[in-house]
Amino acid sequence: MNPINQETTSSYQIHIRPNKSWHHMNWHAIWEYRDLLFLLVRRDFVSKYKQTILGPLWFILQPLATTIVFTVVFSRVARIPTDSIPPMLFYLCGLIGWMYFANCLNYTSTTFVTNAGIFNKVYFPRLIIPFSVIISRFLAFIIQFVMFIGFYIFYKFFTPASDTFHLNPAALIFFPLLIMLTALLGLGMGLWLSALTAKYRDLTQLTTFLTSLWMYATPVIYPLSLIPAKWHKVMALNPMAGIVEAYRYCFFSVTVGNLFFYMLSSIIMTLIILISGILIFNKTERNFIDTI
Amino acid sequence: MKPIIEIEKLSKLYRLGSISANTFQDSLKNWFHRIKNSPPATADKSSSRLMIDPNDPQAGPEPNTLWALRDISYELQEGEILGIIGRNGAGKSTLLKILTQITEPTSGQAVLRGRTASLLEIGTGFHPELTGRENIYLNGAILGMKKKEIDSKFEEIVDFSGIPKFIDTPVKRYSSGMYVRLAFAVAAHLEPEILLVDEVLAVGDVEFQKKCLGKMKNVSKSGRTILFVSHNMQAIKQLCTQTIILDKGRMIFSGSAESAVDKYLGDGLSLKGEQIWDHTQTAPGDDIVRVHSVRVMNTDNRSRTQFDVRDPMTIELKYTVYEDGHQLATQIYLFNDAGQVILNTKDNKDSPWGDRCIPKGSYCARCTVPADLINEGQISIGIGIGTVGPSYFIGHVTIYDAVIFAVTDAFDPEGVRGNYPFEWKVGDIRTHIPWKVERLEN
Known part of the structure; x- marks a missing residue:
């Protein structure tokens, strides 16, 4: 047989061969499947609220209940300071940012395990699945964010605590970037974990446990100002530390002096985790089916 | 014009033994053993259960590898x-x-x-x-x-x-x-x-x-x-x-x-009255259920490959359910030698777990195809096990040619054929249908 000639008239051509180079990414194919991406987002969203009585209300109830628990336990009982911001607002703001990250991470981390049935039967760029997760989680984030704005307005205009915090318009410009950073970091971590759980099934149990511990290493229930100066360099190793603090900076204008340093660390680490995560996911995608 | 599909020397090597049993714990153990310079735990395991004979024409270049496509x-x-x-x-x-x-x-x-x-x-x-x-x-x-x-x-x-x-x-x-x-x-x-x-x-x-x-x-x-x-x-x-x-x-x-x-x-298919899978990993099935053996027997409980049309055929399969909470249906297919289904039977009606979830454990299921029903020919048994949901059926096990046996009709006036002396391979089913033949008085 003649060596296979690649030139062709058809616009579609698939060339199948082993060991595509490790950094080979077919971004074009992902674009081709964009309709699938949005249908998957819809499926995630619709199936989630069709199964419950309260429907989309769950998106609000969960952070709200957690915030109330935090307010009672950490503010009233443990008396952890909240930078003089009303505790309810303080926790809610950090929590919805954190939850967006944690959900992106948890739901993408099981990509291979939960979709093994589909992956075994039909090909599409596998990255579509994690992408659909971060988008559908973003919709949940929006709903939660609207609730936060409600509480924000209430505290700002109808309570005596209104002087303790004010909006930071300069920081708010970066707010969309901040959300993107949260999603990409969650995605990057999730991609890493999905590759690991494909190989080691027992890590699935660990993921949720580790993310809940991670929350306590992140300034969600305490302000960054509580950390002694000498520990800031260590704290900045947690890419979520700066991100959660920045969420609050946007709405309360209160933070420690070195938030810029924290953000720089977050951005660099997010990029490293995301790029390496995509590569390892890509590698797993190619031989995962042979191991199930 | 260029061919629309060109396939050139396509090969696929599968590695057996490392299938999904991988846990993080095992990897840690291996790593630990490597530090101590002692043989790793999983290598031990796989060498003791070598699954591919190195002389097998399909065997790959390394132990426990198999050319699925060559x-x-x-x-x-x-x-x-x-x-x-x-x-x-x-x-x-x-x-x-x-x-x-x-x-x-x-x-x-x-x-x-x-x-x-x-x-x-x-x-x-x-x-x-x-x-x-x-x-x-x-x-x-x-x-x-x-x-x-x-x-x-x-x-x-x-x-x-x-x-x-x-x-x-x-x-x-x-x-x-x-x-x-x-x-x-x-x-x-x-x-x-x-x-x-x-x-x-x-x-x-x-x-x-x-x-x-x-x-x-x-x-x-x-x-x-x-x-x-x-x-x-x-x-x-x-x-x-x-x-x-x-x-x-x-x-x-x-x-x-x-x-x-x-x-x-x-x-022709080589006849086999029994098929046993010794290793859980290679047994057909998934994480929920796997079949370990299938055989076809006469009334004497021994697997056979030859049956008379007047013999009942008992098909037995043993399987293990690994997870609670599944309502399973087991099906047996009888294929004729043209690969068409002659008969399909499911266990739902008679199994104690036919309408509820089956607890995990090992099971043996038997069904008997009555005597005097299947015509002469080669019969291949297919097995399917799946989860039955309100609106879906998720397959766990599909086995074609699980066992293959021949049904023959002896030239014996006691048989269904009576004294009809020629080959009679018409239709998949031949049972004794009562006839009434009378002479009409003129």
Whole structure:
């Protein structure tokens, strides 16, 4: 047989061969499947609220209940300071940012395990699945964010605590970037974990446990100002530390002096985790089916 | 003109033993052993249960590796329909999985010149909570259709499925028949230049199967190129313009569908009254259920390959359920030597767990095909085990040719044939039907 000639008239051509180079990414194919991406987002969203009585209300109830628990336990009982911001607002703001990250991470981390049935039967760029997760989680984030704005307005205009915090318009410009950073970091971590759980099934149990511990290493229930100066360099190793603090900076204008340093660390680490995560996911995608 | 599909020396090596039993704990142990310079734990395990004989022609270069596919080369012109036949483990599915990009080849290459869609299963990605309408879009997109395409074919798909009334009902309320109809309707409206199909016609009732075969024929008339893997020799003969036979990973024949089917059937299946899988990892099944042995026995409880038409045949299978919470249905298929189903039986009615979840553990299921029912010929037993849901059936185990035996009719006036002395291989079933013959008085 003649060596296979690649030139062709058809616009579609698939060339199948082993060991595509490790950094080979077919971004074009992902674009081709964009309709699938949005249908998957819809499926995630619709199936989630069709199964419950309260429907989309769950998106609000969960952070709200957690915030109330935090307010009672950490503010009233443990008396952890909240930078003089009303505790309810303080926790809610950090929590919805954190939850967006944690959900992106948890739901993408099981990509291979939960979709093994589909992956075994039909090909599409596998990255579509994690992408659909971060988008559908973003919709949940929006709903939660609207609730936060409600509480924000209430505290700002109808309570005596209104002087303790004010909006930071300069920081708010970066707010969309901040959300993107949260999603990409969650995605990057999730991609890493999905590759690991494909190989080691027992890590699935660990993921949720580790993310809940991670929350306590992140300034969600305490302000960054509580950390002694000498520990800031260590704290900045947690890419979520700066991100959660920045969420609050946007709405309360209160933070420690070195938030810029924290953000720089977050951005660099997010990029490293995301790029390496995509590569390892890509590698797993190619031989995962042979191991199930 | 360049062939639309070019396959060149395609090979696939599988590694056995490292299958999903991998845990993080094992890796840590291995790592620990490496530090201490002692042999790793998992290597111990795998060498003690070497599964592939190194002299096996399929054995790969390293221990416990297996050539699932070896040096397959083929060229297919546009508009041709290629049938792929072969026994279990011949590499048919592996070939299809490589061409659909689900898995990568180990060596060799292939070029597909055209928009490609694959159909290895119908209803992939169906979500029980979503309505029929929503699932049409989702499933269509998973199979590679654009939303616009689905929009334009939506009416046709609904018509073809024959269930327009239920299109806005969540599919969890569908009967399994409706589910299959809808799923196939979507698949039937894929319009790629190259279609890769795996045995999806083996679903649904006969009427619907006919409709599907008809649809496939229409598709082929419109000039599309199809690769079709099937156990159904009748369908292969009807549809395919050329056919290849795979055996143990190699292509052993290529030619017209007629000649390939003749050769395949002529080679005959080697009879086997019993099949046992010693290793959990290679036993057919998944994480939920695996079959360990299948045999066919006479009344004396010993496995046999020869039966008289007057013998009852007891088929026994042993399987292990690994997870609680599944309502399983076990089915046995009897295939004739043309690969058509003569009989299908399910355990739902008689099993104590026929209508509820089966607890994990090991099970033995037996069913007896009554004497004086099956005609002479070679019978191959197929096994299927799946989870039965309100509206879906998820397969866990599919085994073709689990056991193969011959049924013969002795030339014996006591038999069903009476004193009819000639070969009597008409029909799949031959039971004693009472006749009443009277002489009419003139």
